[in-house]
Amino acid sequence: MSDSNLSKTVPLKVGVVGVGWAGQQHIKAFSNVAGVEVVAVAGMESELLAQLQTEYNIPHGFSRWEDLLELEGLDAVSVAVPTFLHAPITIAALERGLHVLSEKPLARNGEEGAAMVAAARQAGRVLDVVFNHRRRGDVKKLKSIIDDGELGRPYYAKASWLRRRGIPTLGSWFTNPELSGGGPLADIGVHVLDYALHLLGEPKVISVSASAYSELGAQGRGGDATYIAASANNKFEVEDFASAFIRLEGGVTLVVEAGWASYRDPADLMDFRVYGTDGGAELRAAQSLQISDSGLRVFTDKEDVNADYVAEPLEDGNHQSVIDEFVAAVRSGAGVWGQYDGSVALNRALIIDACYKSALEQREVRL
Known part of the structure; x- marks a missing residue:
């Protein structure tokens, strides 16, 4: 070129x-x-x-x-x-x-x-x-609210992407760590980690303490009903649920959850909850064949009076x-x-590496 x-x-x-x-x-x-x-x-x-x-x-x-x-x-x-x-x-x-x-x-x-x-x-x-997902309208709106200082200084956040039956093709390359690099933490958790750190202003990660579970996928549950473990091209060798407690610079805490399969509401859930010194917010996007529920709520006070409101999202980008x-x-x-050299994505990859190491060794890992 x-x-x-x-x-x-x-x-x-x-x-x-x-x-x-x-x-x-x-x-x-x-x-x-x-x-x-x-x-x-x-x-x-x-x-x-x-x-x-x-x-x-x-x-x-x-x-x-x-x-x-x-x-x-x-x-x-x-x-x-x-x-x-x-x-x-x-x-x-x-x-x-x-x-x-x-x-x-x-x-x-x-x-x-x-x-x-x-x-x-x-x-x-x-x-x-x-x-x-950082370009979704609700995420962009919440980013502007946080950046404008409406919530004060964020000190705790929790972000998730959870599915009931969402293993992407049991027995395919997705469930072989040599081909995929990991399970839901690497697949959808990277999105959660990305939009969470983006919303918080790209703070430095100090350490992670993570757990990973493989309880349903290994039994042939949590994905396509036609899956037969004995005849699959690849065994289920990744996690189906992971959670990470992440310490950020300035004493801020971020908890991330990523699950392909767990016994929960059938609707996929992507969410982000943040507590700040002057306010908080809850972003929720849920979708299934049965229900559709989404919204961005902001919790704050004006002159010591409850001034909570529902914020209108900006235009979706995706x-x-x-x-x-x-x-x-x-x-x-x-x-x-x-x-534009891929540094942000590399940052996410190194954090996920640390999460897998923490889960494997059952200890906190510093970055």
């Missing part, structure tokens, strides 16, 4: 690796951005690959990601494949001078993530990771916002590309 290929009048040419749900979100979002062309897609599912090429008028299709990276004229690549492939594809793309947007988590562990960040710095290219910001970063020029 030429550093001069930044103008909106010159099409930004993008390749997408992965044709599953995440890859399809990337293709759709890139197709919505003026001046961006999805010129290549790679995936092993030949029928789906051909379908996406036809639907989005993508000229080049490959079964191998290596062949996609060889395509002349590419400017950027999206990596939307199983976690164990994030590092090799990302590093190879960066070494070819391409900008990279990777699905979460950054990598299976902090060591791989550090190699990706180093490659981005060496190449002088953008490396960004899909943290779409995947489209991620893609828009990635494109803007690429077009911003070499002078600012160094600000």
